[in-house]
Amino acid sequence: MSKIMIVEDDLDLCETYTDFLEAAGHTVKVITSSAQAIDALIRERNVPDLVILDMNLPGESGIVVLGFIRRLPRLHNTKVIIVSGYVDMANRAIAEWGADLFLPKPVSLEKLRTSIGTFTSQNNVVMQ
């Protein structure tokens, strides 16, 4: 099972992601701003395997978090999926900012399951 960090300021959506991910056996940490995300990434010894990142966050954009992850050597293996309502940003998110995947909102459960499975070597998440 994987360690997954959710960086999203929509608390209902955070709870929804958490329900799904915890039921699939992952360890989940929820962060609601870019500053808190960077702080957690600096402080915590256990680096996340995967970050589910929103772009439009209070204060700095989620792109700042992505840039930080890409610059920090110990986060070299951390995968980042941007899930955003700015649906026309897919190409830039991957080519310019270095995301591993871009998912436009609203994302379906099936798409989320498949995408997370790709990055966590867990292709067949079973609900409890």
Place this chain on the structure above:
Amino acid sequence: MTTDEPISLETPVRLMRKMSHDMRGPLSTLTITSDLFMQGAYGEVTPKQARAVDRIQRNSYRLLALLEDLMAYVKAEAGQFALMTETFPPNEVLNGVQQEIAQYVAQHDSQRPVHLALCEHIPPRLTGDPVAVRRIILALLWNAVAFAASGDIWIESCWTDAERWTVSVRDSGPGISPGDQPHIFEPFWRGDQRPQVPTSGFGLGLSMARALARLMGGDVRLEQSSPSGSTFLAALPLPTVSAVSPAANGSTTSTPPAASPPSTPPPTSPSPTP
């Protein structure tokens, strides 16, 4: 904004973009939560609960369709819809939309075949924006599904020497009254006729389809309507691959939005896009 400030189309586009973004988070919560619920993540689901959640799901997708149609319509009318330029197989687009609609109809009314007549002479690949083309044709089809309660639906494709692809969608519904016909391309227009399916849209599909077609230099129009059915036609200028520069073949580029909005009047109709 002060009252003296001129109102431009750029402002609605910015507002729409912001609204589109902000609505997608709650829609994600609705769709994922209802999917989790249906898959038993919160306990066993009774048949009555399943029907209730199905209504939540269907209406979440209706809201998303409204959002996407409105966004496309406003951007197209403002000349800010960035059309892609790539080569695509037109028959594959038609097969895809036919299957999508046929699948929906089969789930709700097995007595409504959706026929597809492909054009024999159409080039294998055309140049244009296949996503926008698909949206236009789907809007016409959803309109037929929603407003013709029963009977067959026909999709017919034709290619002209002027490098114009025409796709017509014919239904066997009751037709559109002469009084309603001048208004059917107006956004959110609802005439006397009511949609016949529960997942109908909001009267924006035809408006969006015409706005996109006109942005391409084409058009969408009502070809004929009688008590035995209506035919809508999309005429889309799409060069063949051999007619465009080699650099465009197989490549994908984005055409910058037009500098000014089209001079055409605001389109639309009673078209749903579930």
